[in-house]
Amino acid sequence: MEGYFNIFHFIAIAVLALLSMLFALISRGEKNPKFFKIYVAINVVSTLMLGYFFMMIVDKYTKKAVLMEFSGHRVLRNETIVFKGSLRNTGEFSIANCDLTVKLINNPVSKETIAGSIFKPSGLSLFSRGDERSNVAEITASVAKNIAPKQIRNFSVSMPYPSYFANTQTITKLECR
8 A cells, every 4th residue: 555654654564563572572581381372472462452543643633635516416317326525634644545434324214203103113123025125325435546635536436326325414424545
């Protein structure tokens, strides 16, 4: 992945390597070979787990992007909806990949027509009907790769639009790494 690592990733890796070496040196003093193997296994597992969390934290605070001019247009000919917009890297570091998740939620009722009949019991139901239609449509797509700092990229995402959706709510989530 070109452009994934920045200086803070390398600092986190160096700190983890130093801690791992320190714990390895401390565990060398153990006389019992069974305990030594356990200490080494704990060292490896904890280093890998801390490394994963450090990478996620560094990504969260150094790789920032925002959606601009996001809009959706229905294409009635083939029952799809096309979302267009632009993505801007607002951080100081390059971003390797941005994934956009678009979720459409069908809201066929308004607060004026709300009644008790729309509330259904949730939980495990052995006698549920198989013909019930989903009220959620979701898609995740990669919208930009290798974005330099302060750069803007245009994108478009197409997804099927269920014909029975009446009044939809659109929820977007942007994840950059």
